[in-house]
Amino acid sequence: MSLLVLGTVALDNVKTPHGERRDMLGGSATHFAMSARLFTEVHLVAVIGKDFPEQHMKLLKKMKIDVSSVKVQDGKSFRWEGEYKKEDLNSALTLATELGVLVGFDPHVAQHQRGISNVFLANIDPDIQMGLLSMMKKPKLIGLDSMNLWITHKKPSLLNLMKKVNLFVANDGEAKALTGEQNLIKAAKALRSFGPEMIIIKKGEHGVLFYSDKVKFSFPAFPIDEVKDPTGAGDTFAGGVMGYLTKVNKVNEKTLKAAIIYGTTIASFNVEGFGNEKTAPLTMAKVEKRKKELLSFITY
Numbered sequence: 001m002s003l004l005v006l007g008t009v010a011l012d013n014v015k016t017p018h019g020e021r022r023d024m025l026g027g028s029a030t031h032f033a034m035s036a037r038l039f040t041e042v043h044l045v046a047v048i049g050k051d052f053p054e055q056h057m058k059l060l061k062k063m064k065i066d067v068s069s070v071k072v073q074d075g076k077s078f079r080w081e082g083e084y085k086k087e088d089l090n091s092a093l094t095l096a097t098e099l100g101v102l103v104g105f106d107p108h109v110a111q112h113q114r115g116i117s118n119v120f121l122a123n124i125d126p127d128i129q130m131g132l133l134s135m136m137k138k139p140k141l142i143g144l145d146s147m148n149l150w151i152t153h154k155k156p157s158l159l160n161l162m163k164k165v166n167l168f169v170a171n172d173g174e175a176k177a178l179t180g181e182q183n184l185i186k187a188a189k190a191l192r193s194f195g196p197e198m199i200i201i202k203k204g205e206h207g208v209l210f211y212s213d214k215v216k217f218s219f220p221a222f223p224i225d226e227v228k229d230p231t232g233a234g235d236t237f238a239g240g241v242m243g244y245l246t247k248v249n250k251v252n253e254k255t256l257k258a259a260i261i262y263g264t265t266i267a268s269f270n271v272e273g274f275g276n277e278k279t280a281p282l283t284m285a286k287v288e289k290r291k292k293e294l295l296s297f298i299t300y
Helices: 028-036 054-062 126-135 148-153 155-162 172-179 184-193 233-248 253-270 284-298
Strands: 002-006 010-016 019-026 041-049 066-073 079-085 088-098 118-121 141-145 167-171 198-202 208-211 216-219
Touching: 002 028, 002 126, 002 233, 010 088, 019 028, 019 054, 028 041, 028 233, 028 253, 054 066, 118 126, 118 233, 126 155, 141 233, 148 155, 148 172, 167 172, 167 233, 172 184, 172 198, 184 198, 184 208, 198 233, 208 253, 216 253, 233 253, 253 284
Parallel strands: 002 041, 002 118, 010 079, 041 066, 118 141, 141 167, 167 198
Antiparallel strands: 010 019, 079 088, 198 208, 208 216
């Protein structure tokens, strides 16, 4: 089984209490793919400018991520600059955003990828997400992520897209903003009414809530004593969830719980380093070891 992800491949400038990095390999699709590739073959759909560093593309290829549908266009690559303050490492202060080649991006999917059964629409304009979805033949499992920007400025497009997906992933702030509900259970119910059968609400250091008509559960996050850079943690989590579900090719209570445990585990590595410092060299042996530690906090 293969997994296709649409999203951003970016150059990130990030400052946290632990340091500063510039022109790091980032973007929603990048962080997702770095996690999902641990379980399955990943096909990446994105756009970059001609200024994109070759070493970043080499790293993606080294991770065996299929980049045949990554467009290279005239212009500058998408860039994001953000800062995390010591008192709140859960939220980034966006200092600058340069859309570059994202403006007018029309995704292309190679013919050999259009029959892929599992698709994840990582954070990007919902109209672009819908365009990608229209190219796919008959996907069985479609996951969707978004952000407050699209909730505020493109809510009708986002709600229309939600009718076509199976799994919706949001953080607690996004869930509240999209539904108007402050209680997360009520927010999850409202999100379910918009179309997706499965809802995942990420609560940062407080874990994750899963909601569907028949299955509901919550797990804690893996406790990390030193968070260096939270950028991409949510995308990394989603990559673990979708990657595992693709590998086992089953969606039921057992596989959903396992998928979320894996996603949570891999996301805990992501925050321990800048960018992909910890996820690029990550192995399943390390993931399994930490997963056992996480399960020890849950079981009794």
